[in-house]
Amino acid sequence: MAQMNLLQAINSAMDVAMASDDTAVVFGEDVGHFGGVFRATSKLQEKYGRERCFNTPLTEQGIIGFANGLAAQGSTAIAEIQFADYIFPAFDQLVNESAKFRYRSGNEFDVGRLTVRTPYGGGIAGGHYHSQSPEAYFTHTPGLKIVVPRNPYEAKGLLLASIRDDNPVIFFEPKRLYRAAVGEVPEGDYQIDLSRADVVKQGTDITLLGWGAQMELIEKAAAMAQESGISCEIIDLRTLLPWDVDTVAKSVCKTGRLLISHEAPLTGGFAGEVAATIQQECFLHLESPIARVCGMDTPYPLALEQAHMADHLKIFEAIKANVEF
Amino acid sequence: MSLEPQHQVHEAVMTSGHALKIPVLKILQADGTLYPGASLPSIDKELALKIYDTLAFIRVLDERMLAAQRQGRISFYMTCIGEEAAVTGSAAALSDDDMIMAQYREQAALRLRGFTTEQFMNQMFSNEKDLGKGRQMPIHYGSNELNYMTVSSPLGTQIPQAAGYAYGQKRAGKDALTLCYFGEGAASEGDFHAGLNMAAVLNCPTIFFCRNNGYAISTPVEEQFAGDGIAPRGVGYGIDTIRVDGNDLLAVLAATQHAREVALAENKPVLIEAMSYRLGAHSSSDDPSGYRSKEEEAKWREHDGVHRFKLWMMAKGWWDDAQDEALMEGYRKEVLAAVKVAEVIERPAYNTLVTDVYDTVPKHLQQQLEQTRAHMARYPDVYPADTDKEA
Numbered sequence: 003m004a005q006m007n008l009l010q011a012i013n014s015a016m017d018v019a020m021a022s023d024d025t026a027v028v029f030g031e032d033v034g035h036f037g038g039v040f041r042a043t044s045k046l047q048e049k050y051g052r053e054r055c056f057n058t059p060l061t062e063q064g065i066i067g068f069a070n071g072l073a074a075q076g077s078t079a080i081a082e083i084q085f086a087d088y089i090f091p092a093f094d095q096l097v098n099e100s101a102k103f104r105y106r107s108g109n110e111f112d113v114g115r116l117t118v119r120t121p122y123g124g125g126i127a128g129g130h131y132h133s134q135s136p137e138a139y140f141t142h143t144p145g146l147k148i149v150v151p152r153n154p155y156e157a158k159g160l161l162l163a164s165i166r167d168d169n170p171v172i173f174f175e176p177k178r179l180y181r182a183a184v185g186e187v188p189e190g191d192y193q194i195d196l197s198r199a200d201v202v203k204q205g206t207d208i209t210l211l212g213w214g215a216q217m218e219l220i221e222k223a224a225a226m227a228q229e230s231g232i233s234c235e236i237i238d239l240r241t242l243l244p245w246d247v248d249t250v251a252k253s254v255c256k257t258g259r260l261l262i263s264h265e266a267p268l269t270g271g272f273a274g275e276v277a278a279t280i281q282q283e284c285f286l287h288l289e290s291p292i293a294r295v296c297g298m299d300t301p302y303p304l305a306l307e308q309a310h311m312a313d314h315l316k317i318f319e320a321i322k323a324n325v326e327f
Numbered sequence: 328m329s330l331e332p333q334h335q336v337h338e339a340v341m342t343s344g345h346a347l348k349i350p351v352l353k354i355l356q357a358d359g360t361l362y363p364g365a366s367l368p369s370i371d372k373e374l375a376l377k378i379y380d381t382l383a384f385i386r387v388l389d390e391r392m393l394a395a396q397r398q399g400r401i402s403f404y405m406t407c408i409g410e411e412a413a414v415t416g417s418a419a420a421l422s423d424d425d426m427i428m429a430q431y432r433e434q435a436a437l438r439l440r441g442f443t444t445e446q447f448m449n450q451m452f453s454n455e456k457d458l459g460k461g462r463q464m465p466i467h468y469g470s471n472e473l474n475y476m477t478v479s480s481p482l483g484t485q486i487p488q489a490a491g492y493a494y495g496q497k498r499a500g501k502d503a504l505t506l507c508y509f510g511e512g513a514a515s516e517g518d519f520h521a522g523l524n525m526a527a528v529l530n531c532p533t534i535f536f537c538r539n540n541g542y543a544i545s546t547p548v549e550e551q552f553a554g555d556g557i558a559p560r561g562v563g564y565g566i567d568t569i570r571v572d573g574n575d576l577l578a579v580l581a582a583t584q585h586a587r588e589v590a591l592a593e594n595k596p597v598l599i600e601a602m603s604y605r606l607g608a609h610s611s612s613d614d615p616s617g618y619r620s621k622e623e624e625a626k627w628r629e630h631d632g633v634h635r636f637k638l639w640m641m642a643k644g645w646w647d648d649a650q651d652e653a654l655m656e657g658y659r660k661e662v663l664a665a666v667k668v669a670e671v672i673e674r675p676a677y678n679t680l681v682t683d684v685y686d687t688v689p690k691h692l693q694q695q696l697e698q699t700r701a702h703m704a705r706y707p708d709v710y711p712a713d714t715d716k717e718a
Binding site for chain 1: 479487491517
C-alpha cells in the first residue's frame with residue numbers, strides 16, 4: 003500500500019495495464035512526454051516508449067475514431083479526452099460507432115478493448131467548458147459502459163477493470179478530487195467489479211445515492227444529518243451503465259426513502275432514470291417522494307458556481323425535508 | 328519546420344487554391360490498348376480472370392438486386408455501377424491480410440475476397456444466416472474471416488478508424504495495412520480531416536481511397552468543394568498522393584500496388600483519388616433524373632471500365648465473347664436461385680435482439696427480452712411465433 007492521490011492512482015492503473023499487456027496504448031492531447039495537463043500519464047512515455055504513449059493532433063473525433071480502429075484491431079486502446087466538456091466532437095464516434103460496433107456486425111467485430119478516460123465535474127472555477135458532467139448523454143446509449151470513481155483506491159481498481167472489460171467504457175474522472183483526494187492504494191494489480199454499487203455506510207432512515215466527486219458532499223451532508231438524529235445509508239453507484247438496480251432497490255426497501263444527487267443539471271440527468279426505476283421496484287416501500295438534488299438547469303456558471311452546485315447544504319436540507327415528509 | 332529564404336516574399340503574394348496540378352494516371356485506352364509509354368502493373372492471366380469474374384458478378388448482382396428491391400423483396404439496395412473498376416482494381420492490389428474498411432458502394436472488393444453469393448443474399452434478406460444477424464440495412468456487409476470491416480451508415484466514421492487499425496497492424500509487426508474507401512462527399516466530413524491528419528502524424532500504413540464519382544446523392548462536386556478535388560488535400564497533410572482514372576482498371580491496380588509498397592515500406596499513409604462517375608442512382612430510394620441529364624450519363628457510359636478491361640483481356644487472348652456470355656448467364660441463374668433460397672430462410676431468433684449489445688447480456692436487457700416475449704405471446708397473429716428459438 004502507498005499513499006496516492008487520485009491522479010497517482012490513475013497513473014498507477016495505466017502503468018499496471020501497460021506492464022501486463024503489450025498491446026495497451028495510451029494517447030490523447032498532451033499525454034506524451036509532457037504527461038498530460040493533469041499529469042495523469044506522467045512518465046508513461048519514458049517507461050513504455052513513444053509508440054505506446056503518445057500525443058495526437060488536437061481532434062477529439064480523430065482520437066476516438068483512431069481508438070475505435072485500434073481496439074477493433076485487437077489492441078487495448080486507452081484514449082484521453084482532455085476535459086469531458088470536449089467529448090462532444092467525438093459524440094458520433096462514441097454513440098454511433100463504439101457503442102454499436104459489436105451489435106451491428108453480429109459480433110464479427112468489436113471495440114471491447116476501448117477505454118476513454120476524461121476529467122469531469124465542477125467546483126474548480128472552470129466555467130462552462132471545464133466543469134460539465136455529461137454522463138447522462140452517454141447513459142442513454144446501449145453498448146457503452148459508464149464508470150465514475152469517488153476516491154484513489156476506487157479509481158485504480160475501477161480503471162483497471164474498465165481497461166480489461168470486453169466492452170467500450172467511458173471513465174469519468176472527478177478532477178476536483180485529482181489532488182484533493184488522498185488515500186491508501188495497493189501498488190500492484192487489483193480490480194473492482196463494474197456494475198456493482200458500493201454501500202459506503204449502513205443506515206436506516208434514508209438512502210443517499212451518488213457517484214464520483216458528489217460522494218464527498220453526500221457524506222458531508224450525511225454527517226450533518228447524523229447530528230440531527232437521522233441515520234443515512236450511503237451508496238456509491240460507481241457504474242452508471244449498466245447500473246446495479248438490486249443494491250439500490252434493496253437499500254430503499256429497507257429505508258423507505260431515497261435521495262439522489264449529482265452535479266449535472268436536473269432535467270434529463272441520470273437521477274431521473276434511477277428515480278423512475280426505484281419507484282417501480284420499491285413502490286410499496288416508499289414513504290416519501292424520491293428526492294433529486296442536482297445542478298440547476300443552466301449552463302455551468304463561473305461567478306455563481308457555489309449557488310449552482312448541489313452542495314452539502316442543499317443535500318442536508320433535502321434529507322431533512324424528505325424524512326419529515 | 329522552417330521557412331527557407333527562397334520561400335519568403337516581402338509583398339503580399341497569394342497562392343491559388345488550384346496552384347497544385349495533380350496529374351491523372353491513365354494506362355488503358357478506351358479500345359483496350361495501352362497508352363503509348365504506359366507500363367503494366369503486376370498482373371497475370373489468373374489475376375485478370377479473377378478480377379473480371381468479380382466485375383461480371385457485381386454487374387449481375389446489382390442489376391438483379393435492384394430489380395428485387397423494386398419488387399419489394401428486399402427493403403433497400405445500392406449499386407456499384409460505373410465504379411466496379413475502381414473498387415475491384417484497388418482491392419486486387421491488396422494481400423488477403425490487409426483490412427478493408429468500406430463506405431457502402433464497395434461490394435466488389437468483398438466479392439474479390441471470396442464473399443459467397445449466399446452470404447450476400449443472407450445479408451440483404453436479413454435472415455438468420457446473415458453474419459450480421461439481420462440487424463443492419465441491406466448492403467451493410469462485413470466479414471471477420473475476410474478482413475472486411477462491417478459497413479455502417481454514418482459517413483466518414485471509418486476514416487480515422489482506418490488510421491487506428493493500421494497503427495495496430497504496424498505495432499503487431501504484420502506485413503499488412505488498412506485500405507479505407509470513401510466517396511468525395513464523405514470527404515467533406517470532419518472525420519476525413521481527423522483521419523488523414525492522424526494517419527500522417529502517427530505514421531500509419533493506411534491507404535485512403537477516394538471514389539470521386541461526381542455526386543453525393545444529388546449534390547454535384549461543384550457544391551461539395553471549391554478546390555481541385557480531394558487529392559491536393561492529401562498533399563496538404565503531408566501524405567503521398569496519387570490521382571487515377573477510376574474507370575481504368577489497370578491504372579487503379581498500378582496506383583494501389585505502388586501505394587501499398589510505399590505505405591508498408593515507409594509506414595506512412597497514401598491517398599488515392601479515383602476519378603469516376605456514379606452511373607446508377609445513389610440508392611433504390613433515389614431518382615437521379617431530378618438532378619442530372621441522360622446525356623451526361625450516356626457520355627460516361629462510354630467510359631465504362633468493365634468493358635475497357637474486357638477488351639484488354641480479349642486482345643491478350645485471355646477472354647472471348649462466348650466465355651463472356653456463358654459467365655454472365657451463369658451468374659444470372661446463380662443469383663436468381665440464391666434469391667429464392669435466401670428469401671425463405673427464417674428471420675433471426677428473438678433472443679438476438681439483446682445479444683451482442685455487450686459481450687454478455689446484462690440483467691436489464693434479459694428482463695426486457697422476457698417482457699417482450701410475454702407481450703408477443705399475447706398477440707400471436709401480429710408477432711410470428713418463434714419466441715422459444717435460441718440462436
